[in-house]
Amino acid sequence: MSYFSDIYKGIKTLLTGMSVTGKYFITSKKGAITQQYPDNRDTLKMFDRFRGEVIMPHNEENEHRCTGCQKCEIACPNGTIEIIWDRGIDEETGKKKKKIDQFVYHLSMCTMCGLCIDVCPTDAIEWGQNFENSVYDRTALTRVLNKPDSKLMKGVED
């Protein structure tokens, strides 16, 4: 007797399960879950806080906000950031002042932890949304974030 009831139970639970999958088979629209990346590249928008890479925004006059205080370099757990700094003459006061020469960012080592951005006193660096970082040669992942001939924005002090 239990032989037949087993068969009955087996078929019943199978059909119960298939009612779930069958419902989705009939009702779900195309593209309900998956996105057609990379075809949707033009419309793809990442969330504002998405951590893609560290960038340093510059304004129209090619000025950034980094004073070269090196706090981000110390906060970084794995030596991703290297600040090569120099002393320059401040135009207004005429005194010698620290300034960055190169803000070197090794993207290949970055764990996207966000500690550098969190610690920066002048908000000089922020998150960029680009995530397509594959390259043929890993040296291309070492970047200098401050643009050539860029200067410190006026009025930014640490």
Added chain:
Amino acid sequence: METEVVHTNFKSEEYFINMGPQHPATHGVLRLLLTIDGEIIKKVEPDLGYIHRSIEKMCERDSYQQIVHLTDRMDYLSANINNEAVCLAVENALQLEIPERVKVIRTIIGELTRISSHCLWWGVMGMDVGALTTYFYGFRDREMINDIMEETCGARLTMNYNVPGGLMLDIHPNFVKRVKEFVAHFKTKLPEYDRLLTGNVIFQKRTVGVGVLSKEDAISFGASGPVGRASGYSCDVRKHHPYSAYDKVTFTEALKTEGDTYARYLVRIQEMWESLSIIEQLIDVIPEGEHRVTTNAVIKLPKGEYYQKVETARGELGVYIISTGTKNPYRLKFRSPGFSNLSLLNHIAVGGKIGDLVATMATLDLVIPDIDR
């Protein structure tokens, strides 16, 4: 009188096979050395170390803020809960007063993390016993949580959202709305999980009575989380040693007494319902206030030893810090749930078939980076 027939043509002989390190059912780089006799398992020896990254040693080099992001990479499915564990340990050592807002948000995010981890486990569990569809359904629902995490924390897997003293950023304005959407959505989907897999006869035949762990053994092997609770061992850290906002919510600890694979499965399903209820209780009452208290830029813990445990999706995670008063810990030890849960695999798998081993391993819910660290 009957005499036992001794076959001489066929010799029964034990032999070894390797399961892993690239076996799909080991969910990562775990190598199991099986001693088998035909289909019957005689011994299971886990071989670890394939992805050892010496996280504990790295912690001795890092500052307390930097340690947090390493814990993302242990049990990556409970990343937020791991972060919370380190932050709580540091905050308790400093005797920092944490705002209520932070505690509630941490609890909500912790429970979301637990649901997303269990969703993935459920999908993979089905796949291990041969039901591929569950994998897609589990991932569909997990995707919504991943979006919530990405919008608020900035990342989908390795969030590093907690900092000693609070949260790195306040929650995103859409957070509450999205979480409510998810809770409403998931409440309609969880019964489907049951219809699709839980009640299925084939699934039950594969799991009921397989890999039985008694309560005594659960305790002596140090099992925790759903593995311990399925054997009747009440070990929920959220209940017994409440942290963050768990003392303000009511929930029942999922307990079963059978101790088999099916019981471990049911415990996790019930935990998802409990997590939903915890989120519902808190999502409307997130207090206003600061999302962070400022700490010194260089955190130095007073000399001494500190221990904090939390309940991750896999069980009890302990963080043990010895500080000599400097800016790095002298020694930091993680008590990871996966390691203890793996240690009992040999005990419950011996005598079963290889197919049973796969089902048993699926409900131990092993995450290998958590075991190897």
